[in-house]
Amino acid sequence: MSTSSPATIEDVARIAQVSIATVSRAIHTPEKVANSTRLKVNQAIAITGYTTNAMARSLRLGRSNMILVVAPDIGDPNFSNILVGLENEARAHGYGILIGHTQNDPQRGLEYLKFLNSNQAAGLILFTGILPFGHQSMTARLPPSVGVFEPVYNGGIPYVGVDDIEGARKAVDLLIAEGHRKIAFIGDSRTRLAYSRRRQGYDAGLDAAGVPAGERIILEGDGTIESGRLALEQLFMRDTLPSAFMCVNDQTAIGVMIGLGARGYDIPNDFSVTGFDDVPQASFMTPSLTTIRQPRTAIGKSAMALLFELLSDSEPTDTEILLRPDLIVRNSVSAPSRRFQKR
Template identity: 30%
Template structure:
């Protein structure tokens, strides 16, 4: 679909459609409204790429994250933007608030703003949203193996981090281990839960269904899930969480229940956010290197926009950071 088809449907000239798209004041308000209605009906996205080349517009990348309020993402944004600045590339970013429908809107708006490529660093991804980007706009995703044959991808291997965490707990005498998962609607949360379960089985540690509680990836969800675990007659002696925010909520819930961390219960987070070393006790956590993810995503986009090639990204490996929220298993009372 091009501008000529829009002009034909609207029964105006292509020049008029172009003026409307560029918000020219020379078009009458009634005509402008009519053309915009036709554009919406036809789901037309202006292809400004060629025009951008003619006017010499600076290159621009889009960066989409799940939640700007989640401390995981600002460091990733900062690293990505710094790399772009070194190459003279502008960056615009948006966030989805974990909503796949909002992802569609983000991609569409970035295409309309004529970005040269988009880094989709979100937990939630679906094909319908990704297809909002035309072939001329390359995409790179964060750890989305389901789409690795169709889109560039920065893979994250969770198994090593969970194995290190569980081996650490086992060395401390823990075998009764619970897990606070993120929602199964988020692909990254689903994979983290699966990898935790596989690591438990490989280490011959029992997986008890009643000790796996779903949170919402935020502190409040972690607090509610931990309160549910701690209210059980027989509760786990250690709890892993799908991210650090829920681990901080778990620390609060343990305190409210009159339990001491790590004397009464050990807690391990995931991500190693700045807050992990600031809470009391400092949080043992699985570190996910955000700057490394940003670097791989940027390199992939840069190569795609230069020569159209698919850069094979290295696998990102999380590692365990031991602090003060884990200790020897308490004696059974």
């Protein structure tokens, strides 16, 4: 029971008085073994406390039971909950997950590519829009892979995320419904493909509301708090201010809120603000931030499930799975201030 080294299949075979082949079959293909034998084997397993040595198994099978999850930044507040979904689903399939952290350093990415090349992982989950393997990204032969949270540029890799267009549409529709027409979009068309889609949702909403393109205010940021504040400063230097700020993500929105607060404005009475993502901070801002929630755990679960579909070789059903985003109404949105209403 508590011997010095873990029991092997041979120990089980000896006790059950069968061959190791039979033990292996009793475990993995029980229907191929007689009932009485299976019973003996199971008892022997219980006695020895046998667990199959995953390394030997992987070596023999030529594939491991690990899924590599690569993210540029593990510390990203969006990451941890997706990880929960990924882990749960993986474990349900008997797989473990391995964490890779590239910090956008191609050198580090390359090390994970080696990992993959030596068959250490059966599949790959990518938390980044660009393959993180530097110049080898083009030629790299990858195991079955799924992008999560944002589409992967390099093509051919299925993706699970939120419907960004619909989410943005929900935000803009709320603002329209409150009576806003001059809605600034503080976006980021460069770093993430998902962000361009949010812009599309914004445009679609204003199209539907009949706000001509000429009246739209578009600013470029890079999705950080600082860039939100900067974009705000730019706006104040122009003559036309919007009544509402629709931000490409919560970080940007937080920057805008900080900037407005510093200038002495009141949210939502002077200006309305919306974000996107529903990061944990969003509910702790003053006022709390109205935003679009990413169903993070569900995204992770769904992405991992898709990966297992790919692994089992059944044709992938969908190349893109978009989950429904939820509008989370809090306190950063109200009707436009009088200044705008009398216009």
